[in-house]
């Protein structure tokens with residue numbers, strides 16, 4: 296951690312900070328508390344598939360708002376993970392045990408839990424099939440199973456062998472635990488570290504950048520920066536696509552001599568030889584005649600080639616999609632950019648399914664053009680609750696989501712760029728950060744990230760309070 300951060304930490308004790316943060320949290324709760332008053336007494340059967348950030352938050356609020364409903368949550372998981380903590384485990388800031396709770400302690404009172412995976416869904420019959428052969432029907436469905444990490448789409452990699460050949464990923468709880476010791480031993484030995492993202496939409500697009508920058512800072516803190524070369528390979532055409540934050544982020548990479556390679560998609564890893572295989576896309580512009588105008592017009596042409604890179608330490612991001620049962624149920628987008636990974640076709644403002652109005656989908660599975668983060672889900676939940684109740688009452692869902700998402704990009708041990716934005720990629724800063732220059736890295740945002748957001752998640756968000 297930086298010296299100035301350390302000094303400030305001693306001036307403001309952790310307890311004082313948490314008290315202040317709790318006060319901010321309470322302020323944030325006020326509008327929600329006002330909205331909680333109206334109950335709907337319909338005797339209705341609501342199923343919730345997936346009890347993660349989105350499903351549990353929905354369940355907690357619906358349990359209060361629908362006192363006569365039968366609420367059934369289907370989820371096979373024993374543990375509830377605070378996934379943003381995986382980055383901090385990978386960086387050695389959190390101990391693994393602080394990021395999870397037993398799922399049984401997280402399911403709200405009044406909600407029946409079926410501890411099974413959904414294997415099939417028939418939205419026309421409103422019928423769900425579970426792994427143990429069980430069947431259940433619903434009147435309304437909250438679809439929140441998160442996303443599927445497709446490890447096997449990277450040749451040479453599997454979840455079971457994660458970590459072999461020093462190929463690591465914080466996208467898995469065990470993977471995050473292996474990352475930190477491997478990062479430290481890499482720094483001690485020296486060599487080349489490669490960091491990649493992926494070509495699909497991904498949860499927390501900032502996570503691969505965070506672990507990259509934290510590795511770089513860790514090397515500096517250990518006075519080993521000269522012994523390591525650090526490269527960041529992104530499948531995108533730019534490092535980050537929210538213009539308010541991109542320039543400073545690019546500057547940081549430049550200042551810290553982390554090379555960025557664009558349009559590089561990881562396709563495979565030879566863990567024995569420590570080689571990473573990429574598909575590199577090159578885009579060129581070409582002039583062609585435009586019969587409509589009779590003039591020439593510019594079109595883009597792209598070509599791909601295989602590139603092989605050696606590494607000593609690799610951090611990669613698996614390709615991601617909607618879970619298979621969602622695709623098989625035909626709930627994904629039927630056309631456009633969100634169709635390939637079967638992200639659920641919902642109205643981006645109301646979150647109601649385009650074809651099946653008895654289904655509302657939110658969280659990572661939703662096919663909406665914003666970042667897949669729990670910060671986004673916190674804003675989606677109150678909207679989804681209101682719109683679901685409107686549907687139950689036979690009214691038109693009218694409450695609209697503006698695409699708010701947040702991603703705290705940790706830039707070193709002590710600083711974070713707190714990226715908050717909406718569907719138009721315009722900054723949408725939360726109080727008290729409106730008082731600061733959020734384009735830059737902030738120590739206060741680091742405190743928020745490390746000390747405040749985890750209890751906020753477990754005791755506020757998934758309890759349906761914030």
Ligand SMILES: Cc1cc2nc3c(=O)[nH]c(=O)nc-3n(C[C@H](O)[C@H](O)[C@H](O)COP(=O)(O)OP(=O)(O)OC[C@H]3O[C@@H](n4cnc5c(N)ncnc54)[C@H](O)[C@@H]3O)c2cc1C
Nearest residue numbers: 345347348349378379413440441499658659667668669670
């Ligand atoms: C490394 C990392 C860093 C992150 N950093 C941040 C961050 O800094 N800030 C931030 O806001 N967000 C961050 N996120 C993203 C955030 O954790 C997710 O966006 C959020 O958890 C998604 O919530 P969800 O409810 O949609 O899915 P999840 O929380 O993943 O929950 C899905 C639930 O559905 C269940 N499920 C899956 N399949 C089935 C099935 N077939 N049947 C029944 N149940 C099923 C699962 O068991 C799980 O309980 C990060 C994520 C990762 C991995």
